[in-house]
Every structure is written in structure tokens, then in C-alpha cells.
Amino acid sequence: MFKVLIVDDDAEIGTLLCAALARHGLQAEHLLDGQGLLKRLARGDVDVLILDRMLPSEDGLSLCGAVRQRHTLPILMLTAMGDPVDRVVGLYGWPRPMAAR
16 A cells, blocks of 8 residues: 655644545555654655655754655655745755765
8 A cells, every 4th residue: 555654743734634645545644743754764665755844843854855865755845835945945855965966
């Protein structure tokens, strides 16, 4: 089964996303912060990551960069930020690993 990992500090959004994905036959897991993200991804059973841009403990962009250094799975950035600069930075997963520059 296709596995989606959601990292969002809003429990209600995480619950809603998990329920919506389950209705479409996807398995979803929700983490409230990024502290255990890399450890969780090391298990290797995640197909796509939905990552909140604004997390309280660590910025979503820095988490994205850390994930990119170790994993190639697709990452969807979830954000309320609407500034074009924020969108472009999210697309590039800043900071990117040196090999990807």
C-alpha cells in the first residue's frame, strides 16, 4: 500500500489529511514535529512526504534539506505562506545538498 508521511504541528490538519488520504486508499501517518523525521524515514516504507513549512521546533525548509541529503522520495511542501519567494525556495528544498547545486 502507498504510504504518505505527514509532518505538521497542527493535529487537526494532520487528522483531516490522514482521513482524506485513507478515503482514496492511501495509508497515512502523522508526526507533529520533525524531531523524529529522519529516524522515521530510515525505516524505508514511506513513498511521499508532506512537510509543513512552518514548524515550531525546526523550519520545514531545513528539514527538507536534511531529507534530501539522505532520501529521494517526493516531498510536498504544505504552507500558508503565499509570497512568491517562499514558493520558489520551497520548490528547491533550500538548503540543497552540494551535489544537487
